[in-house]
Amino acid sequence: MSESVQMRDVFEAIADPTRRRLIRLLAESEEMPLHELTPQFQMGRTAVSKHLTILKGAGLVQDRKVGRETRFRLNAAPLREVQDWLSFYNQFWSTNLLRLNQLLEEEEE
Structure with missing residues (x-):
């Protein structure tokens, strides 16, 4: 090409x-x-x-x-580009769900 x-x-x-x-x-x-x-x-x-x-x-x-x-x-x-893009959002959601879990645990106490 x-x-x-x-x-x-x-x-x-x-x-x-x-x-x-x-x-x-x-x-x-x-x-x-x-x-x-x-x-x-x-x-x-x-x-x-x-x-x-x-x-x-x-x-x-x-x-x-x-x-x-x-x-x-x-x-x-070329799918590596997709994997790299998705890994950023995987980390984003993991971090935010961890924060949400911590918040919920704090509210239970």
């Missing part, structure tokens, strides 16, 4: 439930061709291919040609 082409946002890519399901399917296998992925959804091959293109644009999916077939595999590295 050339540097002039901007990568698609990982959060935008995982916002769609179909794409999250594609990520899950690819995480459960080493790689899968489109013809094995398509029956997992109630949509046509072209629609699944478009979702894969969005995931590929975010760097979440890689593909390779094997003869006439394209096989897809997950590249989970």
Whole structure:
């Protein structure tokens, strides 16, 4: 991918439930061709291919040609951005729930 082409946002890519399901399917296998992925959804091959293109644009999916077939595999590295973002809020809620618990204990005394 050339540097002039901007990568698609990982959060935008995982916002769609179909794409999250594609990520899950690819995480459960080493790689899968489109013809094995398509029956997992109630949509046509072209629609699944478009979702894969969005995931590929975010760097979440890689593909390779094997003869006439394209096989897809997950590249989970960009999900680190999501993990980092979530870990901040995990700490935020843990701290606030601890404070609430302390407050409730103080009121009981």
